[in-house]
Amino acid sequence: MRLFILLLTFTSSLLGQNRIGTGAVQKLYQENCMSCHGEHLDGGLGHSLLDRSEWTVVGDELDFIQYVQAGDSNTGMPGFREALTVPEIRSLEIYIDEVGQQARDVAGETSVKRQGDVLTAGGYDFRLEPVIEGLQTPWSIYFLSTTEALITERSGQLRLWRAGQLSEPITATPKVITQGQGGLLEVAAHPDYLDNGWIYLGFSAAAADAEGTKYSMTKIVRGRIVDEQWVDEQVIFEVPAEFHRQAGVHFGTRFVFQDGYLYFGIGDRGAQNQAQDLSRPNGKIHRIHDDGRVPVDNPFVNQASAYPSIWTFGNRNPQGLDAHPITGAIFESEHGPRGGDEINLILAGRNYGWPVITYGMNYNGKPITGQTAAPGMEQPLHYWTPSIAVCGIDFYEGDQFPEWKYNLFAGGLASQELHRLVIEDGRVIHDEVILKNEGRVRDVASGPDGCLYVVLNDPDVVARLVPAAE
Ligand code: HEC
Structure with a gap:
């Protein structure tokens, strides 16, 4: 885990994209989502959010904002319509995309x-x-x-x-x-x-x-x-x-x-x-x-x-x-x-x-x-x-x-x-x-x-x- 964080820090400063994973949106994630989706978005009670291609519900038919607002009582994903504003939910979606891409960079997944x-x-x-x-x-x-x-x-x-x-x-x-x-x-x-x-x-x-x-x-x-x-x-x-x-x-x-x-x-x-x-x-x-x-x-x-x-x-x-x-x-x-x-x-x-x-x-x-x-x-x-x-x-x-x-x-x-x-x-x-x-x-x-x-x-x-x- 420590190595992972070290790697993350190192890679972000290397890339200069050093705001990824930080700021108000990180706090928002920690307060509302982390308990089930994990500190590094790699899953817990809810599945990993790192790779969108593995998501099963959010997609062409249902967008992220609608899904997070409504939740899904069948799987235990709570709805956040009361707790979070639309712009806040949207910032969480950007955060999830950022951290996912960074995890792929750390894993050395590049086409070159x-x-x-x-x-x-x-x-x-x-x-x-x-x-x-x-x-x-x-x-x-x-x-x-x-x-x-x-x-x-x-x-x-x-x-x-x-x-x-x-x-x-x-x-x-x-x-x-x-x-x-x-x-x-x-x-x-x-x-x-x-x-x-x-x-x-x-x-x-x-x-x-x-x-x-x-x-x-x-x-x-x-x-x-x-x-x-x-x-x-x-x-x-x-x-x-x-x-x-x-x-x-x-x-x-x-x-x-x-x-x-x-x-x-x-x-x-x-x-x-x-x-x-x-x-x-x-x-x-x-x-x-x-x-x-x-x-x-x-x-x-x-x-x-x-x-x-x-x-x-x-x-x-x-x-x-x-x-x-x-x-x-x-x-x-x-x-x-x-x-x-x-x-x-x-x-x-x-x-x-x-x-x-x-x-x-x-x-x-x-x-x-x-x-x-x-x-x-x-x-x-x-x-x-x-x-x-x-x-x-x-x-x-x-x-x-x-x-x-x-x-x-x-x-x-x-x-x-x-x-x-x-x-x-x-x-x-x-x-x-x-x-x-x-x-x-x-x-x-x-x-x-x-x-x-x-x-x-x-x-x-x-x-x-x-x-x-x-
Ligand atoms: C109480 C636990 C819990 C919390 C808190 C929670 N989730 Fe979930 N989430 C789930 C579960 C359970 C699923 C369904 C997972 C599955 O099907 O494996 C899920 C699924 C999802 C999915 C996947 C949709 C798909 O298409 O597969 C997204 C995106 C998501 N949650 C985002 C969030 C966000 C953003 C937050 C914070 C605002 C959040 N979740 C908070 C439990 C939670």
Whole structure:
């Protein structure tokens, strides 16, 4: 038992998912459920709750909340309708999913096998090769050509990687505010880069007239690089000072260019209710022209009080954005609270529900809501509970792993995972882990050499997945 607890503690700190199994919800479990289902959920008078696939009653027909409210007099499962609120019961369900997943992690149940430096997952043997080292919290990579890439470091540097060499920081890049999750974040080139040379940066910045404040907000500029210097800068997106916030969290960014438009996200900036407020830019996906103008056919442009660049709302903390290479459909990854990381299909004018509906709870184990669905609010295509701390996403377009072509890859920070999702007919039909405990996966990108690249933090390195020779 002691060893088990030690292992649990060790694994959780290793994963950084160190809130799992803690907080108000743990107390709720101990007071109401532990006497029958065991301290570690592994069973007693009632059966083990660790593996949902072994449950016999709760399922498609009967949901967890209904079952726990009503109980079952035939088996001796008491009803909790009087004792617990719906949000409390919902937080217990999240807790049970968290602890179950953690038990599987401790048992070493992962789809990734390792022999020497050869990893096996997703039907391939491959190696994880470091490509770019000497970085500090790299955030985003963009390939300009087969031999050139741009890389951002969160502390503010933009670097060029050319023919295997990493440049000194590009000089004269914009001033960023680096606090918490903020800093220099996204980088991408315009689709017509070869003709126009435009490079776009997304970062956290102070308002134009507010030097020296701690208030910041997501900002986008474009510029060109000449002799390793940033020149010709133009502001593409910036919000008035009244919308800047002191919190150092949930800045979003990530760019998708499509048909002359630029799509990007801004997280709720720590003010969850503002995600539902159309007069504010935070908690939204935005669409603007690639020169910064607001399209006249955006969904809320005709609502006087609405922020005109809003494309979707109710988005907590967008951390990944990519368009399907064939259909052009835009997919987003969204960091949930404790539980409920999401993959969403982004459609004009839709409400993605945060914080009215969510598959997560507060970090301290207190419930947010009992509702996971509501009329007029979109369901995620896919969600993770416990959270993997989902980050960058990319549809793989290379040919080194033919079976993976057009699969969606999603990185996880705290979980240190890379997931491969197979999407068919608008549904995620398969989710498997391709990398585990190799580092926090900040970004993922198809390389021009057909390999799959990952931007890792701890260790700070850009690495690529390369098929292992037969
Ligand atoms: C007095 C003992 C007791 C307590 C307290 C208790 N349970 Fe149960 N629970 C049972 C029994 C008995 C079963 C049925 C087990 C079986 O069929 O083997 C059960 C079954 C379940 C199931 C399984 C449903 C399925 O589909 O198999 C869930 C989920 C569950 N309980 C959740 C809870 C939660 C959450 C709490 C605390 C709020 C709780 N239980 C408190 C005795 C208890």
